[in-house]
Amino acid sequence: MKNYPQKQFERIDDLQRKGLKIIQNTQKFCFGIDAVLLAHFAAKDLNCQDKVVDLGTGTGIIPLLLWGMVGCQKILALEIQKDMVEMAKRSVALNGLEEKIEIIEGDIKNPPSELIPNTYDAIVTNPPYMESNKGIVNPTEGKAIARHEILCNLEDILYTAKRLLKPKGKFSMIHRSQRLVDILSIMRKVGIEPKKLRLVYPSPRKTSNLVLVQGNKGGKPHLVVEKPLYIYQQNGEYTQEIYEIYGDGKQKQKGAVNRD
Numbered sequence: 001m002k003n004y005p006q007k008q009f010e011r012i013d014d015l016q017r018k019g020l021k022i023i024q025n026t027q028k029f030c031f032g033i034d035a036v037l038l039a040h041f042a043a044k045d046l047n048c049q050d051k052v053v054d055l056g057t058g059t060g061i062i063p064l065l066l067w068g069m070v071g072c073q074k075i076l077a078l079e080i081q082k083d084m085v086e087m088a089k090r091s092v093a094l095n096g097l098e099e100k101i102e103i104i105e106g107d108i109k110n111p112p113s114e115l116i117p118n119t120y121d122a123i124v125t126n127p128p129y130m131e132s133n134k135g136i137v138n139p140t141e142g143k144a145i146a147r148h149e150i151l152c153n154l155e156d157i158l159y160t161a162k163r164l165l166k167p168k169g170k171f172s173m174i175h176r177s178q179r180l181v182d183i184l185s186i187m188r189k190v191g192i193e194p195k196k197l198r199l200v201y202p203s204p205r206k207t208s209n210l211v212l213v214q215g216n217k218g219g220k221p222h223l224v225v226e227k228p229l230y231i232y233q234q235n236g237e238y239t240q241e242i243y244e245i246y247g248d249g250k251q252k253q254k255g256a257v258n259r260d
Helices: 034-043 060-069 080-096 141-147 154-164 178-191 239-248
Strands: 012-015 021-025 050-057 074-079 099-107 120-125 165-178 190-202 208-215
Touching: 021 080, 034 060, 034 120, 034 165, 034 208, 034 239, 050 060, 050 154, 050 178, 060 074, 060 080, 074 080, 080 099, 080 154, 080 165, 154 178, 154 190, 165 178, 165 190, 178 190, 178 239
Parallel strands: 050 074, 050 120, 074 099, 120 165
Antiparallel strands: 012 021, 165 208, 190 208
């Protein structure tokens, strides 16, 4: 692990997995539990030989978590915001993973040449949840881009994922449950067949607010709906499964389900 001089408003967080750390800026977007859930969900179907793309990587949290969980052969992470690209690259360097994780600046709607069509075993994404014309848009540009479909929408992401995946390649995403009909219909429209779905609930007595979905490029119709995933027990503590997902660190602090 390399020494790192912190910049203003930055902190270094321990990911509690293989000594990995991430740089975050408290004035900009910081990752939430949704990124951890997605990484765990996708990692179950990955191996150390896979080549993976993360679309809209932000801080680079998902590539770091996937590396800690699986150790994929190569992870390419695409991000359009220059300042986030620069910070994510420093996080990769901080962990000495420059040969394994490559942060690429570019637009999901028009991916740069480094991303080769029909090449990758898996694609993951934690996209903006809110449609561009709905909800209160955060005045901070970086947070607005992370939360709202300002620079790309769900269909843009899915078309690019289909283009980049190998035949039968896996696409994994976390999104708002309220958009599940849109998600499944667009997946099938672009040629990524929904294969696995898991609803996420804040606690047993509340309705689902997040959904984990996986599909295969060119797959045959057959959807498995997994058991519900609960974040908190009734007493406000994480459920045992959430502690297990966090891994050996078993973080005790409560993480926000929504983006910071």
